[in-house]
Amino acid sequence: MRLFSLRSVILCSIVFCGIQWSSFAQQQPEFLEYTNSKWVDSVMQQLSPNERVAQLIMVAAYSNRDSQHKNEILKLVKEQKIGGLIFFQGTAKKQVELMNDYQLVSDVPLLGAIDAEWGLGMRLDNTISFPYQMALGAIEDDTLLYKMGEEVARQVKRTGLHMNFAPVVDVNNNPNNPVINYRSFGENKIKVAEKGIAYMKGMQDQKILTTAKHFPGHGDTDTDSHKALPQINHPFTRLDTLEMYPFKKLIDAGVGGVMVAHLNIPALDSSGVPSTLSKKIISGILKEKLGFKGLIVTDAMNMKGVTTGNQPGVVDKKAIIAGNDLLEFTEDVPKAIAEVRKAINQGIISQAAIDEKCRKVLAVKQWVGLNNYEPLKTANIDKELNNSHAKYLQQKLVEKSLTVLKNDEEMIPLRRLDTLKIASISIGAEKQTEFQKSLGWYTKIDHFQIKNKATASQISALKKKLKNYNVVIAGLHDHSRFPRNVIRYSDQVLKFIAEITQDEHTIFSVFKNPYSLNKINKIEEASVLIEAYQDSELTQQKAAQLIFGGFKADGKLPVSVGKKFKAGDGLETSEKIRFSYTRPEDAGMNADFLQNGIDSLMHQAINAKAIPGGVVLVAKDEKIVFQKAYGLHKYSDTIKVKASDLYDLASVTKVSSALPALMKLHDEGKFSLEDGIDDYLPYFKNSNKAGIPFQQIFAHQARFKPWIAYWQNTLRKNGSYKWNTFKKDSSARFPIKISDNMWLHRNYKKKIYKAIKKSPLEDKAEYKYSGLAFYLLPQIVENISGEDYRTYLNENFYSKLGATTLGYKPTEDFPVTRIVPTENDFAFRHEPIHGSVHDEGAIMMGGVSANAGLFSNANDLAKLMQMYLNMGKYGGERYIEEQTFKEWTKTQFPDNNNRRAIAFDKPNLEYQGLDNNTAKDASTKSFGHTGFTGTMVWMDPAENLLFVFLSNRVLPSRENRRLYTLNTRTQMQQVLYDAIKN
Structure with missing residues (x-):
């Protein structure tokens, strides 16, 4: 799509190439x-x-x-x-x-x-x-x-x-x-x-x-x-x-x-x-x-x-x-x-x-x-x-206007999110503001509001709560139609503002007329002060993104503010370090093509009952240009899917959990792809798995059986469960919850290990997808690191990334209403699965496995995937060495007709038409993974492109394979490339 006429482009280039207007004679x-x-x-x-x-x-x-x-x-x-x-x-x-x-x-x-x-x-x-x-x-x-x-x-x-x-x-x-x-x-x-x-x-x-x-x-x-x-x-x-x-x-x-x-x-x-x-x-x-x-x-x-x-x-x-x-x-x-x-x-x-x-x-x-x-x-x-170009221009103007007047010790963009406990306060608001919602896309933040005329007792109660935080982000709101030079805060609220400016780590974003800064005592003493000029949803969104490094600030104050600031004041922030939430044009993509293409495919899938709903996220050049929720949690429901909802990631867990941990441990010289399982789990010495290198295991060329139906091994011939497997009630011996009426024996994990150890090998070393080794990886990570597996992942990856919904056992931290259900399981658990992992083997591992078990919303999963796309770096911090990423995302055994990288999937070595596993235009450098529940992540370094697709196609039954026959995910992926070309 041509956004400007040729004549306009020529005029623009003539007019703005360093020529001063005053150099022309009168026109x-x-x-x-x-x-x-x-x-x-x-x-x-x-x-x-x-x-x-x-x-x-x-x-x-x-x-x-x-x-x-x-x-x-x-x-x-x-x-x-x-x-x-x-x-x-x-x-x-x-x-x-x-x-x-x-x-x-x-x-x-x-x-x-x-x-x-x-x-x-x-x-x-x-x-x-x-x-x-x-x-x-x-x-x-x-x-x-x-x-x-x-x-x-x-x-x-x-x-x-x-x-x-x-x-x-x-x-x-x-x-x-x-x-x-x-x-x-x-x-x-x-x-x-x-x-x-x-x-x-x-x-x-x-x-x-x-x-x-x-x-x-x-x-x-x-x-x-x-x-x-x-x-x-x-x-x-x-x-x-x-x-x-x-x-x-x-x-x-x-x-x-x-x-x-x-x-x-x-x-x-x-x-x-x-x-x-x-x-x-x-x-x-x-x-x-x-x-x-x-x-x-x-x-x-x-x-x-x-x-x-x-x-x-x-x-x-x-x-x-x-x-x-x-x-x-x-x-x-x-x-x-x-x-x-x-x-x-x-x-x-x-x-x-x-x-x-x-x-x-x-x-x-x-x-x-x-x-x-x-x-x-x-x-x-x-x-x-209200066309897309106009909205993009509107957004760009807002971004470029935001003016950072204070940034002590380069506090923004905020870094080391795992060390920060953040509170946000919207002053002059009665409910959660767009500013606060936008801040929440980056990490966990507790939100508070305080009215223009808040009472002394309300302010006192808030001050007590703020003592529990080491960063406070305050938005000064007006909500009037025009940003006039007027302050409507009571003296008590103004006093409160002056007090918190003295705290060492307070960030103020002022959604008001810049002249109003002269009416707010000590506002100039805040650690960070951002002038946003007006109180709109867009300015609030962009101010939040600026604070977390979604883009760089370079605005300059157009007027003097008493003795506090001079016209021309304005600091540039150091660099863009995280996602910005923007429009497709900002990344060179055709917005209408992208929107219409994805909408069409999602509606097709929903109407065909391939999925009840889903979330699609697209990022290019570290910019989230599309994030949209579709449909319902389940077909018979009225709960609409929200972009913030959590989905069971299924096998996307394979590249989102133990894998980054092992890459980090590899960088530290503690893990090698040349080693075998027995090098880290002595139990596997003297087994047929001993000595098989992880390079082959992760490339699915180790002759491992694809899977084992562990839950079926718990059954007697008459269909009842063996005595040392399940009980109806929990106890010290049966602490692992499978469902409300099913509790697994505490040592059953050993039986899973035993089943993996004794499983036969395939006759031929060729590509055959297997999830067996991934059940073992959490224990391997714990043995190498000396830390609890979930703690290790949170401390080294998820918390640092601000990926606060990415993790195991989601009901420990989130209401079940935010979690999208999966299958109605009438074979094993005998109930609809909602809030626990769909995979039977993973739930028998206590819900914590490297083959399945992770839940996340699209936004937080995208942070991890963007770190991958950046070859190990995100938020201004390096997690994994670039060379490691390049090696682990490379096809390992192409001569054996095996497309796989280290755990990551890759495009088919030869394009296979409608049956291809990726979009036709996906580059050979691209990598990703799919999940049994209907999920997909894919990254393409050639275009700096990220695609996240979350759905629950297994509802009501895993027999529903329409998502595959429609080829929705790969067709949608192709839309992204077409949007770049058009």
């Missing part, structure tokens, strides 16, 4: 070339003098109002012949429908505009909001703002409009500014200009007219011009060199429009009139001094900053006389037209001046393509607006 707005075009001439000839005035008027339209409002707009279009509409609240689909209707009755196509400073989400429901401009001001890479401009333009056009009243290029140098503030790129005039130009160019290169606003600069005021007329008392030199600087640069760069603010600026016009009505400011400065020839637009003409003391219609006339070309939000259209006609008749303004303005408006209409207007379709509009 004239492109639309001006049409002011005397044949189309404009023809329209002008058809327009009456009144209609030419009407072309300068834009009224407010809403797509969330009733038919009365629609009829009012239709009447203005048909009778008054207005030139355009500015749309406000509503939905995209309704907006398109209305615009089609309005265009249908208009003699001259209507110019449609919208305030979409941060995207359509500023006005329309269920559309994308990109970060506010204050957050964008923190981004170092302005090419991202250019791309945002492209995407916003595409979305504005898709909703039937042609003009965006953006970007805001006010220099916000007043923290108390109530109306600009977070809508500004910051306090540095140069950066404001550069970012404004990047955003503007992105939109205008896609034929959306932009308006730089709010001229001559609304950044240094503490009054909202919606409510009153702000006054700015700076001298001309200051205004000329600071406030107006970005406007000059955007004019030089070819901005199409400039919006004039409602401001009283004595240094520019001592009369006291709002700048919108000031001929000195508009005609004298903007047009003559700055040479702007583009479209001059008023700020909304219903705002108190301009309406106070001025009647509707009369105020519009004054704005036209002052030099504006387009009136936004005219409240009384007939009177506005009449007042302008009166001014013409009185000689205050000439008909020629009106005609010049009208031609500008018409030229804009031709430039945006309205001379060839066609109605828009509404089909699929929501899907098209």
Whole structure:
């Protein structure tokens, strides 16, 4: 899929290859070339003098109002012949429908505009909001703002409009500014200009007219011009060199429009009139001094900053006389037209001046393509607006905006998770936040919330609990629609924040306006301080990922915060060390192809009753780009599968338990593939297994029998159990739980060992899959390491990885509701299996074996597999030497037609079509394993690609083999490769 047109890519490369915008001579707005075009001439000839005035008027339209409002707009279009509409609240689909209707009755196509400073989400429901401009001001890479401009333009056009009243290029140098503030790129005039130009160019290169606003600069005021007329008392030199600087640069760069603010600026016009009505400011400065020839637009003409003391219609006339070309939000259209006609008749303004303005408006209409207007379709509009590329861009902008202001001793990204006991606190929240949920993907964390107005007793109780933790991660939340410079915390909560900043290992992520940092005592003394700029689910997710090293931070503070921080402050974190949770585009994969392909195959499998449900996880380049749960726990159930649910991994245990332990022990010189079982278990000396090297055993070429039905050896001929095998109740002699009514003798493991020892060997040394040796591996690991097997795995792998659900006997740590059931066993256990291992041999080993027994959710299993894919490294720590991994994941006996590596499976040596064990495009370097319950993990170093598939295909019975006949897993695996290629 081509994300950008060739023209856009070329423009992007030209614009952003180190060239400074100021190096260009002034570029004239492109639309001006049409002011005397044949189309404009023809329209002008058809327009009456009144209609030419009407072309300068834009009224407010809403797509969330009733038919009365629609009829009012239709009447203005048909009778008054207005030139355009500015749309406000509503939905995209309704907006398109209305615009089609309005265009249908208009003699001259209507110019449609919208305030979409941060995207359509500023006005329309269920559309994308990109970060506010204050957050964008923190981004170092302005090419991202250019791309945002492209995407916003595409979305504005898709909703039937042609003009965006953006970007805001006010220099916000007043923290108390109530109306600009977070809508500004910051306090540095140069950066404001550069970012404004990047955003503007992105939109205008896609034929959306932009308006730089709010001229001559609304950044240094503490009054909202919606409510009153702000006054700015700076001298001309200051205004000329600071406030107006970005406007000059955007004019030089070819901005199409400039919006004039409602401001009283004595240094520019001592009369006291709002700048919108000031001929000195508009005609004298903007047009003559700055040479702007583009479209001059008023700020909304219903705002108190301009309406106070001025009647509707009369105020519009004054704005036209002052030099504006387009009136936004005219409240009384007939009177506005009449007042302008009166001014013409009185000689205050000439008909020629009106005609010049009208031609500008018409030229804009031709430039945006309205001379060839066609109605828009509404089909699929929501899907098209919320497309994957836009979401990826939104995510990238958030990532690049996050600003690390403190990182004492490089505390983040957090390392050595096994040494950390972490608590998270969401301050200003009443329930678990997205921030906390996202933190939980990395390791075990205990979550707490504290309200804005928490009581002293609530705070005291929380402080006692926090004494049990050595790391505290605090999120400061607002949850208001806009990140204003407001603190809603009580004095007691503010005192609590100040106290915990003094703790040595406290991390703060502030999901609030950066100016608010100046209102929080001692916040600058926290060990780690992250400014996230706004409180959205996406910023919360990304802040959590940053803390754990999912990506590197490089944002820079766009404004100064009192004496605490300066504009430009911002630390880079050291490196990416763990998964990021991102979108497929971030790893060069086609999101739609991936989503549709996996969805289709999963729905096929579920509908065919091959599986009741499952979880699919895909990671590429150490980025989880897809993680989704499907279906139900069981066919007759109503419990939906969640991505966090635990599955019985079955034979995936073979590569997830003893194997990494033995690799580590191999690196330490304590284990060798050349040794045999008898070298580590003397019991096997003098057996037919003695001397057979582990290289052959793990490659399934040791002539071992595939399996032994241990449970059947417990039966008498009459079907009852032998006396020293099972009892109905537990006791000291029968402590091993098989089911509620089956308890195994404590020494039965010896019988399993004996059965393995005495089992005959196959006649020929060739590939034959066998799980026998894997029953012995836990004891071998214990004998070599001198540690308990489960403890060894947890301490050396699972806990360090943060894989907190990966382990044996899941009901010891998790409720059974989080565990997906497997088979309804009516042969051995005589009950549905839920919460214990499915494999009969493994349950008879107490649930702890290396052939089966592990449970995990997809996310935690992926951490171990990613460590494998990284050749032994994850989270900034090396677990196993790279050379060991390369050797153990290599095909061992290809000359014997054996594809297997050391325990890992490999692709067939020759592709076998639909019966192949992997996707056709899986490389020869790839490796993985499948499990009897319907699980699969596969890693491909050639593409740095990881695939995890969890299901319970054995429910209700292992005889259900539809997952195999459908070939779901390998077909799905191929989808990943296709998503890379497309």
